[in-house]
Amino acid sequence: MSPNSHRHCHNREILCLVGSMVLGTGNTWSAPITFNTALPVAQNEFLAREQFIVNRASDDPSPLNRDRTAKAAVSVLGYGVNSKLALFGVLPYRDNELKVKIAGRHISRSASGFGDLTVFGRYTLVQQDRPGRNFRIAPFAGIKAPTGDDNKRDAMGKLPPAAQVGSGSWDPLFGVVGTYQTLDYQIDSQISYQVNTEANNFEAGDVVRLDGSLQYRSWPKTLGGGVPAFVYGVMEASLVYQQKNRISGRSDDDSGGTRLFVTPGIQYVTRRWISEAAVQVPVVQNLNGDALENDYIARVSVRFNF
Amino acid sequence: MKIIRHSLAALMLLLLIPVAQAAGSSYALQVDGLACPFCAYGIEKKLSSIDGVVDTQVNIKTGEVIVTMGEGIPLTEDLARKKVKEAGFTLRGFSQRSGGDAHVPE
Numbered sequence: 001m002s003p004n005s006h007r008h009c010h011n012r013e014i015l016c017l018v019g020s021m022v023l024g025t026g027n028t029w030s031a032p033i034t035f036n037t038a039l040p041v042a043q044n045e046f047l048a049r050e051q052f053i054v055n056r057a058s059d060d061p062s063p064l065n066r067d068r069t070a071k072a073a074v075s076v077l078g079y080g081v082n083s084k085l086a087l088f089g090v091l092p093y094r095d096n097e098l099k100v101k102i103a104g105r106h107i108s109r110s111a112s113g114f115g116d117l118t119v120f121g122r123y124t125l126v127q128q129d130r131p132g133r134n135f136r137i138a139p140f141a142g143i144k145a146p147t148g149d150d151n152k153r154d155a156m157g158k159l160p161p162a163a164q165v166g167s168g169s170w171d172p173l174f175g176v177v178g179t180y181q182t183l184d185y186q187i188d189s190q191i192s193y194q195v196n197t198e199a200n201n202f203e204a205g206d207v208v209r210l211d212g213s214l215q216y217r218s219w220p221k222t223l224g225g226g227v228p229a230f231v232y233g234v235m236e237a238s239l240v241y242q243q244k245n246r247i248s249g250r251s252d253d254d255s256g257g258t259r260l261f262v263t264p265g266i267q268y269v270t271r272r273w274i275s276e277a278a279v280q281v282p283v284v285q286n287l288n289g290d291a292l293e294n295d296y297i298a299r300v301s302v303r304f305n306f
Numbered sequence: 307m308k309i310i311r312h313s314l315a316a317l318m319l320l321l322l323i324p325v326a327q328a329a330g331s332s333y334a335l336q337v338d339g340l341a342c343p344f345c346a347y348g349i350e351k352k353l354s355s356i357d358g359v360v361d362t363q364v365n366i367k368t369g370e371v372i373v374t375m376g377e378g379i380p381l382t383e384d385l386a387r388k389k390v391k392e393a394g395f396t397l398r399g400f401s402q403r404s405g406g407d408a409h410v411p412e
Contacts, residue, residue: 042348043392083391129339129396131369181341183367223367227346271347305347 033213033234033265033278033299036088037122037140037177038188041080049076051301059293062254065101066292068162070094072115083124090118094148094165109156113165115148120173133182140192141174150200161202168199183223186232188213198246205243205256212237215267227271234265234278244288257287259294274303330360330375335386336399340369349393356385372403 041047051074058067074092081087097110120142128135148166152159161167175192189212196204219231237260244256265278280297287293335353340346346364349371353362358379363372375381383400390397 040345040348040394042352042394045348045351080394083394127339127396131336131338131398132367133341134339134395183341186342225365225367227343227364227366230343269343271343271350274344303344305344305351 033236033263033267033276033301036076036078036090037120037138037175037190037192038179039076039078039086039088039303041078041086043080043083045080046306047076047078047303048306049078049301049303050074051076051299053297053299055297056295057292058295060290061293062290063101065099067099068292069097071096084127085124086122088120088122088142090120091115091147096163096165098160098163107156109154109159109163111149111152111154111159111163111165113149113152115165116144116167116171117147118142118144118173122177134179135181136179137176138178139174139176141172144169144171144173144194146170146199161200161204167196167204169197169203171196184217186213186215188215201248203246205245207240207242209238209240211239230267230269232267232269234263234267234276236263236265236278236280237261238263238280254289255291257291258284259287260284261294261297265299272305276301276303330358330377330379331381332403333373333375333381333386334399334401334403335371335373335390335397337369337371337390337395338398339395340364340366342366345393345395349390349395352389352393353386356381356389369398 036049039047039049051072053070053072053074055070055072056068060066072092072094074090076088076090078086078088092115093113094115095110095112097108099106099108101107120140122138122140124136124138126135126137144167146166146168148164150161150164150166150168152164171194173192173194175190177188177190180187189210191210192208194207196206213234213236215232215234217230218233220228240259240261242256245252260283261280262283263278263280265276267274267276277300278298280299282294282296285293337349340349343366346366350362350364353359353371353373356373358376359373359381360376361372361374365371373381373386383397386400387397
């Protein structure tokens, strides 16, 4: 096999990884710990959230021994247009590294920079407030814009989509989020669909996901007066299905599939800010062909009310 | 020295202004939907933006928000309801706690 054919094979295999990139970090607008879509924003007020994410995937059923580490610092800004309508922007800064082993040689390709900007709006359709509890249902819709660089290069040429920081495609998304909150616990759930479109002869499979989150107040055990800080124990689950990718119009049999993550975490909640951490552990990965499996996704974030 | 003394006196007067304002009426707002500390900040901020408000105290357990106005400055139920709604919650009860005119329910 010539070096060129090695490279061709290498690039093609790496293309297969884009699906897991989308599953792992691309869908950043719906962070599994206290989803971005459920963030509360008052009228004419701003809310900011900064997430730091490490997504490791090294369980490779193929002989390439692929090993991917995708790090991201994701900035989220929310604004309350009125008491019903809120607008959000999500902008990641990415640092991607992909290692493969070809003919006994380890090859590493990487890129960093600002990724694709996602903007979406959420409208609270149902709102029921009772003493010490509330219930909300809110549909949302938005689009991921190709603001990230999708033409990063290194000495070997143009990087494969899995290592690029941008996708190059305009990808609409929509869904609905529900929240039931009491003084003792909070339950959030959402279902969403992201339509991934074609760019650079590559089209990631569409993604549908169902997320659920339970936040249970662990401290203080009993509430006194005023507004004490809360510590929540968090348990979340994310069921993610992705269609197969398409490369130059042809379906990629080594991409897409179903993943189920279970996510234990913790939150410290005050009036002005929230700090939180969680680790997404894949408990089911029913993937097509040689699609790369996730090891874990770790998240640490802070949130501020202005 | 004279200038310093006068400046200090002016500063003392400025510091006394909030104390004088705190002598006004207090209102108890019963707010439905309040269930976490992060939500409480939004309602504090909205109510504090009302002209004449000198203090707001939230009790998250009871859902009660005490709003203290400057002396002689009333808080209307309509305005309180509007601000609570802007914060994303629902005003269930409104009553005056001390001083000022008696509250007339709407």
